[in-house]
Amino acid sequence: MSATDQEDFSFQAIGTGWHITTPLPLPAAVRTRVLGRVEKFDGEWSRFRADSRVAAMARRPGRYSFPEEAAPLGELYRQLYDLTNGAMTPLIGGSLERLGYDAAYSLRAAGPPLPAPDWESVLTWSGTVLTASAPVVLDIGAAGKGLLVDLLAQELAAAGVGGFVIDAGGDLLARGTGPVSVALEHPYNPAQAIGVVDLEGRALCASAANRRAWGDGLHHVLDGTTGQPVRTAVATWALAETAMVADALATALFFVPGALLQEAFDFSWLTVFSDGSAAYSTEFEGKLFA
Template sequence: MPGGGWEDFAFEGIGTHWEISSPLPLDPLLRARLLGLVERFDADWSRFRVDSRVSAMAREPGRHDFPAEAVALGQLYRALYEATGGAMTPLIGPSLERLGYGAGYSLRPSGSALPAPAWDDVLEWAGSTLTTAAPVVLDIGAAGKGLLVDLVAAELEADGVDTFIVDASGDLLVKGPDAVPVALEHPYNPTQAIGVVQLAGRALCASAANRRAWGDGLHHILDGKTGRPVRTAVATWALADTAMLADALATALFFVPGAGLQEAFDFSWLTVFSDGSAAHSAEFEGTLFT
């Protein structure tokens, strides 16, 4: 992150490391509010906590009320569910758990992959109210961290902080007058970069099959139509005006070519495939090393 006297506020939240960098130290009361926001979000949306709203959905069908951020989250997930033909879905939780990525983090499969249930068979997502016809294991991992980055940024801006970087373990949002160089991690060697992006006033999110990977070819990016890990792409990057959109589209790029997604969404992108080739949008802000 930038030098020159910038201050960092680091903490752990939703199972990952966070750093907020700003030219001036954040007020202690603002820091406390940010930590409270992260804890509240985790208590609402985590499928790894028995006391969360999401865990309540997994135990009991019926009506479940969520905070206001659920409105935009549901709209985005539904749009990407349609755009990917059901491959990207918030209903992939049961297969993740069976393959070992559950609350206990066993990372040992307990059964074979499961296709996700059809959205309209089990879930009505209307605004901030989710109504289920059966117990549902909801997983918002493809967009949730980006959504929380946006909520953190909104809290900073509401307190008058207008220049900052929010870094949620690689999901980045930069606000302020200057661009920040961000390395694009090599999908097979985290000590190397395949390029760099000058990030200014936007969010950059990445998704990679080598992160949260375990066992024999298992990783966290599953195709909702089969319940099995995706094999074609190995790493993606998406740049958008919000971190929630960039986060979600970085996952969607594993299922749909970026050019197709650009017909419905305003973003730029880079995809690296398992054969070593790469594709990117014409306006991609990054520079790839040769």
């Protein structure tokens, strides 16, 4: 797709702006399918909606059946929970609410940081069935946006759309296109870039402490073992075959070195630290500016 031969379908969903770029305009029926898939996903997984299944889990324990995407999502979270020694967890929702990132967006801490509950003590995640022994505030934000990118890509492919780029607030997936040049946003100045990546046929996802930040040093990337915001890494990027995996690994890079994650996952990565230094994989496709 050339810069002069593109159509853009834009909408708001799960708290961010989305852009689906295609060579030709998406038919109305395909747009309706895409938006319907978004609504279904939000109705299952959002902790900000009182009518979601996740909200029901926060009110009462029990056995809950989720859509089929829950199975690979649970496996990914379990693997990263173990690799990070519990720092990255889907049970971080209560910790986020404690610091003010709640359904009402109060952005005011209700008390000192609260560690997430131990997975084994409250949750069994078996395929598409989640069983909670106590009310739990599930939050899949570390991988959820990427997962929805993948689900929308499936919808587009099923509709016969051969080439597209999905941009979900900076998390991107390119399929059937030529290289797409993507700037890597400076973690302290959104108007500047620290580098560029040519994305083709893969997903690129980022996580940054300056996104969804509030209060005195509070942001959305919390260590599940302490409930406190991470202070060392400030921005990460991960490239993988699927957006769900790239999204999750971009968060995991806040807790453990990329080299350790590469022992379990096929991906490339970049981490920028609070002291201005950076680390990256030898096969990282991007170019960093001097």
